[in-house]
Amino acid sequence: MKLMVKAPAKINLALDVLHKRPDGFHEVEMIMTTIDLADRIELTERKDGEIRILSQNRFVPDDQRNLAYQAAKLLKDEFNVRTGVAIGIDKVIPVAAGLAGGSSDAAATLRGLNELWNLGLSLDELAVLGARIGSDVSFCVYGGTALATGRGEIIQELPAPPNCWVILAKPTIGVSTADVYRNLRLDGIKHPNIQAMVNSIKEQSYENVCANMGNVLETVTLPMHPEVQQIKEQMIRFGADAVLMSGSGPTVFGLVQYESRLQRVYNGLRGFCDQVFAVRLVGERNPIA
Numbered sequence: 001m002k003l004m005v006k007a008p009a010k011i012n013l014a015l016d017v018l019h020k021r022p023d024g025f026h027e028v029e030m031i032m033t034t035i036d037l038a039d040r041i042e043l044t045e046r047k048d049g050e051i052r053i054l055s056q057n058r059f060v061p062d063d064q065r066n067l068a069y070q071a072a073k074l075l076k077d078e079f080n081v082r083t084g085v086a087i088g089i090d091k092v093i094p095v096a097a098g099l100a101g102g103s104s105d106a107a108a109t110l111r112g113l114n115e116l117w118n119l120g121l122s123l124d125e126l127a128v129l130g131a132r133i134g135s136d137v138s139f140c141v142y143g144g145t146a147l148a149t150g151r152g153e154i155i156q157e158l159p160a161p162p163n164c165w166v167i168l169a170k171p172t173i174g175v176s177t178a179d180v181y182r183n184l185r186l187d188g189i190k191h192p193n194i195q196a197m198v199n200s201i202k203e204q205s206y207e208n209v210c211a212n213m214g215n216v217l218e219t220v221t222l223p224m225h226p227e228v229q230q231i232k233e234q235m236i237r238f239g240a241d242a243v244l245m246s247g248s249g250p251t252v253f254g255l256v257q258y259e260s261r262l263q264r265v266y267n268g269l270r271g272f273c274d275q276v277f278a279v280r281l282v283g284e285r286n287p288i289a
């Protein structure tokens with residue numbers, strides 16, 4: 001049997017770090033939302049019990065380092081599944097970009113294999129399993145919009161933000177999440193107001209969503225890669241209502257409310273950056289598979 005599952009990217013509308021924990025992870029408060037930019041995962045049962053990764057993208061590992069491989073292995077071991085699976089990854093989300101592409105592939109694999117292998121697990125159970133693969137996997141299991149706390153794995157659902165367009169621009173550099181957290185210094189930095197962002201979303205105020213966007217990880221990535229700051233400035237110059245780096249970067253996203261403005265920002269960025277996307281926010285949670 002064969003199954004196709006969509007694996008959407010996320011952006012962080014707000015990202016705060018409270019402190020470093022004894023386990024080495026950082027305590028975070030993040031507002032995450034899925035966008036209409038997705039990898040496509042094709043799951044095909046294998047009778048020989050093997051897990052195989054198939055991808056044309058040279059940046060995607062084809063062995064146990066792949067987060068989708070880890071998701072399949074986790075379910076196989078945990079539930080004594082004899083069947084194997086070939087995991088085809090049609091990569092659309094830029095890799096190491098702050099858009100959780102790998103985490104979303106893992107989450108889609110969990111949701112898909114739950115169906116394919118008839119495991120009967122709930123989204124909540126899959127999210128708990130997902131946290132063992134990576135901090136962002138739990139959110140990606142649900143999709144939609146959420147407040148994520150803990151190291152990112154404690155998920156409280158929020159309504160969809162007000163309707164708008166998202167322009168994404170990724171410079172050619174890749175950024176390591178671990179390096180960004182390691183170089184973060186919390187003394188004296190400005191923290192975004194996470195509760196104000198939650199309220200803005202609940203009140204469906206586009207202006208307040210724009211006003212409350214903020215990401216403390218910019219204090220690490222921007223000085224390290226000045227091109228990220230330049231892209232932010234370009235996006236504002238071409239007319240984005242608000243701009244921010246997503247996650248640990250280096251992707252920058254800008255919000256615009258009207259389609260007329262979208263074209264201007266998109267075209268302006270195209271001359272400046274080779275990976276540029278114009279997509280919608282996705283309000284709803286993922287279907288089970």
Ligand SMILES: C[C@@](CO)(OP(=O)(O)O)[C@H](O)COP(=O)(O)OP(=O)(O)OC[C@H]1O[C@@H](n2ccc(N)nc2=O)[C@H](O)[C@@H]1O
Nearest residue numbers: 024025026098099100134135136151177178181247248249
């Ligand atoms: C920054 C964020 C924001 O959404 O996303 P990305 O930029 O990676 O997309 C996340 O916090 C990234 O989550 P994820 O990429 O799943 O991280 P993990 O694989 O769990 O951890 C990678 C490394 O980042 C550091 N890490 C991660 C999460 C966290 N709350 N504190 C940390 O200190 C740890 O050093 C860890 O070894």
Ligand SMILES: Nc1ncnc2c1ncn2[C@@H]1O[C@H](COP(=O)(O)OP(=O)(O)O)[C@@H](O)[C@H]1O
Nearest residue numbers: 065066067095096097098099100101102103105
């Ligand atoms: N399915 C996958 N897709 C992309 N990258 C993956 C995948 N599985 C593992 N990786 C590894 O994870 C790293 C981070 O990738 P990704 O999830 O795209 O970025 P980010 O953590 O910035 O959102 C990559 O450098 C890559 O080696």
